[in-house]
Amino acid sequence: MGDTPGTSGAGLGGEPTLDEQIAAYQREFQDLDPQVEKIVSALSRLNRRMNVAYGRQTAALGISNAEWEVLKALVLSGAPYRMGPSELAKRLGLTPAAMTHRIDRMVAEGLVTRERDESNRVRVIVELMPEGRDKWLEAMRLATVFEEDLLQDLSADERTVLGEVLTRLLRRVEHAQPDAGGRLTDLD
Amino acid sequence: MGDTPGTSGAGLGGEPTLDEQIAAYQREFQDLDPQVEKIVSALSRLNRRMNVAYGRQTAALGISNAEWEVLKALVLSGAPYRMGPSELAKRLGLTPAAMTHRIDRMVAEGLVTRERDESNRVRVIVELMPEGRDKWLEAMRLATVFEEDLLQDLSADERTVLGEVLTRLLRRVEHAQPDAGGRLTDLD
DNA sequence: AAGATAAATTTCGAAGCTAAACAGTACATG
DNA sequence: CATGTACTGTTTAGCTTCGAAATTTATCTT
The missing domain is CATH 1.10.8 (Helicase, Ruva Protein; domain 3)
Structure with a gap:
């Protein structure tokens, strides 16, 4: 080559x-x-x-991947689409500081709001705004179209098998912890 | 949730x-x-x-993902493991400027060398050093161990089918270009 | 020889992250 | 009830990585 x-x-x-x-x-x-x-x-x-x-x-749609991740986490949390910054940070694998920065940007863009929890004033509540939800919906529409096209050539049987096999692989990675040498030792 | x-x-x-x-x-x-x-x-x-x-x-092993990518591209290019910065940049999807920066670091760490091409003094040749090759080899050893463990539960048949199906999906994405709406229009 | 073209680098700036220090609140415990 | 402790989130400062644009150097064309 x-x-x-x-x-x-x-x-x-x-x-x-x-x-x-x-x-x-x-x-x-x-x-x-x-x-x-x-x-x-x-x-x-x-x-x-x-x-x-x-x-x-x-x-x-005018949003970054980072913002997409936050929108996704909020939507999937279900109505009323509220989460605390630390919970979001844990979910996305970020430090709290990084989460603060992201939320700053997204508040400035009107995708989410940030307010203190009145019942526990240490906590902060990040809430999805309608505009943020709309962006997520539109992104999902585009994504599903792409995904259907991607899997177009697969028969129903192939889809079933593929889903099952991938799930099995995923379980293996998620339920096992690599040891010092990187080997996957089963935990079940 | x-x-x-x-x-x-x-x-x-x-x-x-x-x-x-x-x-x-x-x-x-x-x-x-x-x-x-x-x-x-x-x-x-x-x-x-x-x-x-x-x-x-x-x-x-003390290398970043970015450096890993460069090592991989050089090794896969085959002996004598030499490539130009612009070719590397194209392969990795970077701008030439970013490539220059990466090579800077890797030269400083002794993973590659950079020298001008004497036959065409505009060009630069990035060459893999033994230390870089050793790191790549060691990373490959670790990776293959992990991969074997990952696929452990799959039968020979399942591996064959999975490889075939994934290849088909890949072909669909690689040989098709998404149009304005994001749909995959087949080119074959 | 003069301009056009091309490759790589330099400069400057933007984005995104982290670590560490800080501030505010809640809770436990004496 | 007072105070220490723990926890949440933010701020600050700095680092890393990347890109855009201008710059340098060499080659090619005519």
């Missing part, structure tokens, strides 16, 4: 084909299971492409 | 279970195919977890 044969794959930016990439992996790293690598690489690429698509869609 | 029933799922930071999340999606957004959403959400979560794992592993 240096400059001799490999101008074949047409990916994002001269990115090699999946098969080309796996061949390169095998060339450079012998003890590699091509089948495993194919699954993992495909997962990774697929997700990158999906994120690019989602990013384009949310950008078209 | 506001605060009444939903303390069940034990994800990253109080993250709801996949099924809980899908139920919430359906509650807030009626025209949603739960099967599609399950696949997409599982894909997304799986990838997030994998990235966390990879991040921990590379961090243990």
